[in-house]
Amino acid sequence: MEVTRARTEAAQKSGTALPEAVRTPENRLPGRQGQPGKVIALLNQKGGAGKTTLATHLAGELAMAGSRVTLLDADPQGSALDWAQRRLQNGQGRLYGVFGLARDSLHQEAPQIALEADYVVIDGPPRVAALARSALLAADLVLIPVQPSAYDVWASHEMVALIAEARVFRPQLRAAFVINRRVVGTVIGREARAALADQPFAALQAEVSQRIVFADSVAAGRLACEAAPKCAAAREIAALAQAVQEMLR
Ligand SMILES: Nc1ncnc2c1ncn2[C@@H]1O[C@H](COP(=O)(O)OP(=O)(O)O)[C@@H](O)[C@H]1O
Numbered sequence: 001m002e003v004t005r006a007r008t009e010a011a012q013k014s015g016t017a018l019p020e021a022v023r024t025p026e027n028r029l030p031g032r033q034g035q036p037g038k039v040i041a042l043l044n045q046k047g048g049a050g051k052t053t054l055a056t057h058l059a060g061e062l063a064m065a066g067s068r069v070t071l072l073d074a075d076p077q078g079s080a081l082d083w084a085q086r087r088l089q090n091g092q093g094r095l096y097g098v099f100g101l102a103r104d105s106l107h108q109e110a111p112q113i114a115l116e117a118d119y120v121v122i123d124g125p126p127r128v129a130a131l132a133r134s135a136l137l138a139a140d141l142v143l144i145p146v147q148p149s150a151y152d153v154w155a156s157h158e159m160v161a162l163i164a165e166a167r168v169f170r171p172q173l174r175a176a177f178v179i180n181r182r183v184v185g186t187v188i189g190r191e192a193r194a195a196l197a198d199q200p201f202a203a204l205q206a207e208v209s210q211r212i213v214f215a216d217s218v219a220a221g222r223l224a225c226e227a228a229p230k231c232a233a234a235r236e237i238a239a240l241a242q243a244v245q246e247m248l249r
């Protein structure tokens, strides 16, 4: 206890303290102690689908609930690393570790990293290549962010085929679409819903809307809930994290 308090005080002085909401080891939720953490990969070869936005936010939500989280940036462009750097530059506390691992050895490294974490979140690469295959070998759950249009659902077909292929060897691999950038106040169109219904995996009930706070907060190295606590965006991310935890149970 004393050690933790001293460490917290030292961190506060040096400006590296965790944000208020983050729990210390003493008050962590009952975690996954003794078991390797779960690996969640956000994959879709289409750029702009929301992999980085959802990966950084999902990791943040899990970390704020007291879980030990590591985010692996598997995109050679390093957007999640940029986000973490902006966070540091802006004096925001460190929420979770972000490491660049855009290598085909991801499937060997991620399970090792998961030994020291409750969740490892992989922010996927923009192409279907060896890197995406490697992420699939490591993942317990794949989330495929898609914008709510039939075109965007169809555009993920390569990733869907790759997941189906991976499931032959790893039947325990779970997968789901996550609707991202739904226009606020609308339901997703009939065409998009029909396109989703034709897919081998379901779409999560938890949908994420198109909201300026997501774009603004990511650019500022923050999370939506830090930019605007208790906002609708924050509630959507909380629901997403809840759905993810249920899928991994
Ligand atoms: N739900 C959302 N609301 C508003 N802007 C979003 C949302 N999701 C993603 N964006 C924006 O769209 C762009 C692409 O998102 P990003 O997460 O980087 O996609 P990817 O990692 O799949 O390429 C970014 O500028 C991001 O801020």
Ligand SMILES: [Mg+2]
Binding pocket: 051, 052, 053, 075, 079, 123
């Ligand atoms: Mg990205």
